[in-house]
Amino acid sequence: MTTPVASCVSDSVVTLDSVRESLVRQEDTIVFSLIERAKFPTNAPIYDHSLNSFPGFSGSFVESVVRETEAVQAKAGRYENPEENPFFPDNLPPSLVPHRNYTQFLHPAGASININKKVWDMYFTQLLPLFVAPGDDGNYAATASSDLGCLQALSRRIHYGKFVAEVKYRDAPHDYEPAIRSKDRDALMNLLTFKSVEDIVKMRVEKKAMTFGQEVNVNANGTSTTNGNYKVDPPIVGRLYEEWVMPLTKLVQVEYLLRRLD
Numbered sequence: 001m002t003t004p005v006a007s008c009v010s011d012s013v014v015t016l017d018s019v020r021e022s023l024v025r026q027e028d029t030i031v032f033s034l035i036e037r038a039k040f041p042t043n044a045p046i047y048d049h050s051l052n053s054f055p056g057f058s059g060s061f062v063e064s065v066v067r068e069t070e071a072v073q074a075k076a077g078r079y080e081n082p083e084e085n086p087f088f089p090d091n092l093p094p095s096l097v098p099h100r101n102y103t104q105f106l107h108p109a110g111a112s113i114n115i116n117k118k119v120w121d122m123y124f125t126q127l128l129p130l131f132v133a134p135g136d137d138g139n140y141a142a143t144a145s146s147d148l149g150c151l152q153a154l155s156r157r158i159h160y161g162k163f164v165a166e167v168k169y170r171d172a173p174h175d176y177e178p179a180i181r182s183k184d185r186d187a188l189m190n191l192l193t194f195k196s197v198e199d200i201v202k203m204r205v206e207k208k209a210m211t212f213g214q215e216v217n218v219n220a221n222g223t224s225t226t227n228g229n230y231k232v233d234p235p236i237v238g239r240l241y242e243e244w245v246m247p248l249t250k251l252v253q254v255e256y257l258l259r260r261l262d
């Protein structure tokens, strides 16, 4: 059996370019997951804590779906993968599938960083209202499941900051060590920030939202036309990255580096 690796990360070939390639591929997943969620209107009852229909749960319907799904996926071994971080890590059942030895690439002290509480709050309170239409079509289970798809894609991308930080540290340990030892968060943030890369990321995700989310029509002679409508407004995807995804990915990097010498 082969030794599994976190996607695109095999210890022998990890470079800043290869982790960036993974971030680029994850953009597709994020944009598609937003497009899927935008099929449904808000469906507000699934977020209302007083309306939960799951016996034995006190949270909202969507929280119940996420907890239950994470429990099943934990049994299937999802959280053995160092790229995956659960939203509700307490009391998750153990994996029932044969243990797979993931390549240990991350430094152990930083590997368990989990900022999913921030990801959850950002998604439900700030992002969701920006791209779903108001209304209620009763498709509660499908809506909750597409919320989970968005949350998992965003969480994976943001926590991928651990891999980015590890590569940056290995490339230039002497640059990072003084700031790590003095716990200088601002200095670490400056060291790991590449503004020109961030500008390109923002432009690319907007372009992907245009490309993947356009309405495509084909007439009888095979000519395709688009009507200029997008399933998710491209500037909202740019804003998602600029205001939340990249800052949270950088927060993960800082938190990880602060533990890098433990």
Ligand SMILES: O=C(O)C(=O)C[C@]1(C(=O)O)C=C[C@@H](O)C=C1
Pocket: 020, 023, 164, 192, 193, 194, 195, 197, 198, 201, 245, 246, 247, 249, 250
């Ligand atoms: O590509 C990097 O160097 C990253 O750290 C990733 C990332 C991002 O989240 O996209 C974050 C910080 C950098 O300023 C540029 C981009």
